[in-house]
Amino acid sequence: MTARAPSPLAIDAWGAPIRPSPLPSALAWCKGGIGAARAAAWASIAMLCALGSRPALAQFTQLPPIPIPSSSQAVAPNAASAMPIYPHIVLNGAALDAIVRFYLQNGDVYANTTGLEQLGISLKSSECAPHTGVAGLPADYFALKNCPPFLQHSYALSTQTLTLQSSLDRLNLATTHLGAALAPAPVLTPPDFSAVLNYDSSLAGASGSSNSAGLYTQWRLGTPWGYFESNQIYSRNQGINTSQRLDTFWRSTWPAQGITLTVGDTVSSQLSSSGGSRMAGLQLASSYNTRPWLQTLPQTLFTGSTEMPATVDLYLNGIKQYSQNIAAGPYELNFPPNLQQAGIAQVVTKDALGRQTVVDLPLYDSAGLLAAGLQEWSVEAGFLRRSLAHAKNYDTQPLFSGTWRRGLSNQLTLQLHGESKSQYQQIGLGFRSALGFPQQLGGQLALSRWQGISGQQASVFAIQQKNHWSLSAGLNASSAQFASLASTLSSSPASPGQSNRQAYVQGGWQSAHAGNFSLGRIWSRQAGTTQNVWNANWNKTLSPTTSLTAGLTYSPNDPLQRTFMLGLSSQLGSNVSASSSATHQAGGNDFSAQLQKSTRGINSLGWNVGWQQGKNQGQRALNAGLQYISPYGDASAQWRYAPAGHHAWQANWSGGLVFMGGSMFATRTVSDSFALVSTNGVAGLPIQTQNNVVGQTDAKGELLIPNLLAYQNNRIAVDTRNLAPTQQLAHSQRLIVPYEKSGARVRFDIETLRAWRLTLRDETGKTIPAGANLLDAQRQALTVVGFDGQLYLENVPIGTQNYQVLIPAAGGAASFCHFSVNFKPSFDTNSVHDFGAVTCLRTPAL
Structure with a gap:
C-alpha cells in the first residue's frame, strides 16, 4: 500500500467514482440544480447529475464492471436503500491509494471481508453482525459499527473520507526496515612502491647512575603486491650494547575475498579467549578485518x-x-x-x-558473534619461536594449527580449533551466544595431550544488562597437565599440583542522581596460592567539568590488599585539567596531585606538573613534563625530583621517514596506511583529511599524510581558497581506500593558466569597438573584444604570438587589423599579465 494525500472523490448513481471532466457543462448545470433543489428531490437530482456526467467521464475512469440498476430504480431510488461509495481511505493514520467499494445507508457504512482484505485487514464476516434486510445491499456486506472494538471507523460525508483504526494483530502490513543500508564495497586504491622507517628513541639518566639509551626501529617496504616489515630494538645500558630482532615477515592481502597471507614471524590462531603462540612459517587466513564495510553482526x-x-x-x-x-x-x-x-x-x-x-x-561487545552463514578461518604451519634471549630463535620441530569460526544462527557462533606437533596435540571447542537471557553467554573447552599426558582447560562467562544495571560472572579452570604449544618448548610436561582456578562476579548500577556503582569479587587459586578480593567503586559527575571517584579493595586474608581511594578531577578549560587522589592502605597514606595541559593537534604543546607523597620521606617527589607534537615527529621530556636529592629524567623523540615518489619525507610515526598528495607542483596549499587540515604542500607541491584508515573511506581535499586566479582544479577532493600499511598516491591536477589582458586601440588611438573578433595566425576565432577595447585571453603559449582582429562594419565591408604580444617565461603565472594599451595596425581585407 502506498500512502498519498487524500482528494475528494464523488460517486454516481451506480456507485462509480466521479473524476474531473474536461467537459464541465453538464456538471455545471447539475451543480446548480442541486443547489436549487429541495431536500425531498435530492436523490432524483443526484442520479440525474450522475447520468449527465457519466458519458464525459467514461474515458477517464476505468473501474471493475458494476451491475447497472433497473430503470425504475434509477428514476426513483428508495431513499432508505444502500448506495455504493468509493471513499478515500485512511488506515491507522496513513492515507491509502486504493479503490474499495463500501455502501452507505442512513449514515452507516457497510463493508465485506474481500474489500477489507484489499486494505490488509484480516476479518471474518462471522465476527460482525450481518445486516438485516437493507435494500440494495449485497448479502456478504455487514455494518462496520457491528464489528468488534478492534476495528473502529468514522466517515466524513463532506470529504468522502473513511477513517479506519485497526489493531495490529488484524493488519497484514509489510515490515518497515530501519537503519543505515549496508554500504557497497568501495573501490580500493592500489598501493604504490614505498619505504618507511619508524623510530622511537629515548635517553634517560638518574643521579648516581650512568645514562642509558634505547632505540626501536621498524622497517617497512611497500609494493603493489604486499609489504615487508622488520622490527628491532637497540639499547645501551651501563656501557653494554644489545640488539634484538623482533618480528620479520611478508604480508599480502586480497581484501575483496578477505584473504591474508603472512610468511615469516606471526602468532598462531587460538580459541577466542586464549592467546596464540609466537611462531615463524606460513599463515593463511580469511577474516572480515579487511572488509569493514560488511555487516558481520546479526x-x-x-x-x-x-x-x-x-x-x-x-x-x-x-x-x-x-x-x-x-x-x-x-x-x-x-x-x-x-x-x-x-x-x-x-x-x-x-x-x-x-x-x-x-x-x-x-x-555489548559482540565481536565474537557472526551473523548466520558467515565464517572465518585460519591455518598455520611452521616452527615455534623461542624466547627473544634464546640463542636459537626457532624450534626444530614443525607445527600445524587451524581455527574455524561460523555463525550457526544469528544468536549462536561456534568455533573449532586444533593444533599438532611432535608428541603434542590439542583440540578445542568454543561458542558465543546471545539468546536473550543471559544476553551474552560464552565458553570454551580445550583438551591437550603432551608426551602421553592429557590435560583440560575450560572457561565460561555470562553477561546480563538491563536499563541501568549490569551483571557479569565467569569461571576459568585448567588442570595441572594441560599443555599449550609454548609448553612443548620445555623438555617435560608441567609438574602435577599446579592446576589453576579463577572465578569472578561483577555487578553495576547507574543512576543519574546518585552516580555509578559497581561491586565485585575475584577468587583465584594459582600455583598453590589463593586470593579472595572484594572491590567496590563509585563515581559521580558533580558538574559538567568535575567528577568524584571512590574505590575500596578488601581481602579477608591479606591486609596488604585492603585499600581505600578517593579522587577528584576537573576540567579547567583550554585543554587544562587538574586531578588529585588520596589512598589509604596498610602502613600509611599516599597523596598525589597533578595539573596538566593536553596537546591538541599538530604544532601543539602540552605539559604536566605533579606532586606525590608517600608513607616516608623517600616516597615524596615532584614530577614535571613537556610534550610537543610536530609534523615531523613527537617529542616528550619527563623530570622527577625527590627531596632526598635523588632525581631522574627521560627524553623521547619518535617519528618516521618515508621514501615515495622519488622524495624523502620526515613525518610522525606511520603506524598504518598513508598517502602522498601531489598538487602538480603548486606549493603552499592546505590539505584536509576528514575536514581537518593536516598540512600544506611543500615546494614540490607534495604532502605526506600519515595514519589513514585502512580499507575505509578517507576523504582528502584541497582548500581551494588559496588557489591563484589563474589556477583551476576540476575536482577539489578525492576519496581513497588504501590497503593496510601501504602508501597510495593522490593527485590533484591543478592547471595553471597563462593569461593576459590588454586594451586594444587603432592607429588613431581609438579603442577597437566591442564585438570585434580576435583571430589567431590561421584566422581561427579565439574570443571577442569587450567594451572600451578590453581583451582577455587565456591558455596562451610562451613567446611572441601574432593576432588579427576582424572589425565588423554596419552596412559595409569588414576591416582587419593585426598586433603581436610576447608572453615571456619570466611572467608571473599566478596572476593575469597586463600588457596595457596595444595598437592594432590596419590590414587590407582579403
Whole structure:
C-alpha cells in the first residue's frame, strides 16, 4: 500500500467514482440544480447529475464492471436503500491509494471481508453482525459499527473520507526496515612502491647512575603486491650494547575475498579467549578485518510495531544516530555498521498523536558473534619461536594449527580449533551466544595431550544488562597437565599440583542522581596460592567539568590488599585539567596531585606538573613534563625530583621517514596506511583529511599524510581558497581506500593558466569597438573584444604570438587589423599579465 494525500472523490448513481471532466457543462448545470433543489428531490437530482456526467467521464475512469440498476430504480431510488461509495481511505493514520467499494445507508457504512482484505485487514464476516434486510445491499456486506472494538471507523460525508483504526494483530502490513543500508564495497586504491622507517628513541639518566639509551626501529617496504616489515630494538645500558630482532615477515592481502597471507614471524590462531603462540612459517587466513564495510553482526537490534504513523529515533550512548518516519505496522531496527562497543542504545518512538515510548537496549561487545552463514578461518604451519634471549630463535620441530569460526544462527557462533606437533596435540571447542537471557553467554573447552599426558582447560562467562544495571560472572579452570604449544618448548610436561582456578562476579548500577556503582569479587587459586578480593567503586559527575571517584579493595586474608581511594578531577578549560587522589592502605597514606595541559593537534604543546607523597620521606617527589607534537615527529621530556636529592629524567623523540615518489619525507610515526598528495607542483596549499587540515604542500607541491584508515573511506581535499586566479582544479577532493600499511598516491591536477589582458586601440588611438573578433595566425576565432577595447585571453603559449582582429562594419565591408604580444617565461603565472594599451595596425581585407 502506498500512502498519498487524500482528494475528494464523488460517486454516481451506480456507485462509480466521479473524476474531473474536461467537459464541465453538464456538471455545471447539475451543480446548480442541486443547489436549487429541495431536500425531498435530492436523490432524483443526484442520479440525474450522475447520468449527465457519466458519458464525459467514461474515458477517464476505468473501474471493475458494476451491475447497472433497473430503470425504475434509477428514476426513483428508495431513499432508505444502500448506495455504493468509493471513499478515500485512511488506515491507522496513513492515507491509502486504493479503490474499495463500501455502501452507505442512513449514515452507516457497510463493508465485506474481500474489500477489507484489499486494505490488509484480516476479518471474518462471522465476527460482525450481518445486516438485516437493507435494500440494495449485497448479502456478504455487514455494518462496520457491528464489528468488534478492534476495528473502529468514522466517515466524513463532506470529504468522502473513511477513517479506519485497526489493531495490529488484524493488519497484514509489510515490515518497515530501519537503519543505515549496508554500504557497497568501495573501490580500493592500489598501493604504490614505498619505504618507511619508524623510530622511537629515548635517553634517560638518574643521579648516581650512568645514562642509558634505547632505540626501536621498524622497517617497512611497500609494493603493489604486499609489504615487508622488520622490527628491532637497540639499547645501551651501563656501557653494554644489545640488539634484538623482533618480528620479520611478508604480508599480502586480497581484501575483496578477505584473504591474508603472512610468511615469516606471526602468532598462531587460538580459541577466542586464549592467546596464540609466537611462531615463524606460513599463515593463511580469511577474516572480515579487511572488509569493514560488511555487516558481520546479526542484523536486527530491535523489533517493534506502531498503530499510527510514527517517527523512530536511535540513540547510541546518548548520541543520535539517525531518525526515520514510518507507516503504521511492524518495523525492524538494524545494527549500525561496524558496531563494536558496549553501552546503551535508546529507541524513541513518537506516533502521529504525540504518544512517545522509550526503550533502552543494552549494547555489548559482540565481536565474537557472526551473523548466520558467515565464517572465518585460519591455518598455520611452521616452527615455534623461542624466547627473544634464546640463542636459537626457532624450534626444530614443525607445527600445524587451524581455527574455524561460523555463525550457526544469528544468536549462536561456534568455533573449532586444533593444533599438532611432535608428541603434542590439542583440540578445542568454543561458542558465543546471545539468546536473550543471559544476553551474552560464552565458553570454551580445550583438551591437550603432551608426551602421553592429557590435560583440560575450560572457561565460561555470562553477561546480563538491563536499563541501568549490569551483571557479569565467569569461571576459568585448567588442570595441572594441560599443555599449550609454548609448553612443548620445555623438555617435560608441567609438574602435577599446579592446576589453576579463577572465578569472578561483577555487578553495576547507574543512576543519574546518585552516580555509578559497581561491586565485585575475584577468587583465584594459582600455583598453590589463593586470593579472595572484594572491590567496590563509585563515581559521580558533580558538574559538567568535575567528577568524584571512590574505590575500596578488601581481602579477608591479606591486609596488604585492603585499600581505600578517593579522587577528584576537573576540567579547567583550554585543554587544562587538574586531578588529585588520596589512598589509604596498610602502613600509611599516599597523596598525589597533578595539573596538566593536553596537546591538541599538530604544532601543539602540552605539559604536566605533579606532586606525590608517600608513607616516608623517600616516597615524596615532584614530577614535571613537556610534550610537543610536530609534523615531523613527537617529542616528550619527563623530570622527577625527590627531596632526598635523588632525581631522574627521560627524553623521547619518535617519528618516521618515508621514501615515495622519488622524495624523502620526515613525518610522525606511520603506524598504518598513508598517502602522498601531489598538487602538480603548486606549493603552499592546505590539505584536509576528514575536514581537518593536516598540512600544506611543500615546494614540490607534495604532502605526506600519515595514519589513514585502512580499507575505509578517507576523504582528502584541497582548500581551494588559496588557489591563484589563474589556477583551476576540476575536482577539489578525492576519496581513497588504501590497503593496510601501504602508501597510495593522490593527485590533484591543478592547471595553471597563462593569461593576459590588454586594451586594444587603432592607429588613431581609438579603442577597437566591442564585438570585434580576435583571430589567431590561421584566422581561427579565439574570443571577442569587450567594451572600451578590453581583451582577455587565456591558455596562451610562451613567446611572441601574432593576432588579427576582424572589425565588423554596419552596412559595409569588414576591416582587419593585426598586433603581436610576447608572453615571456619570466611572467608571473599566478596572476593575469597586463600588457596595457596595444595598437592594432590596419590590414587590407582579403
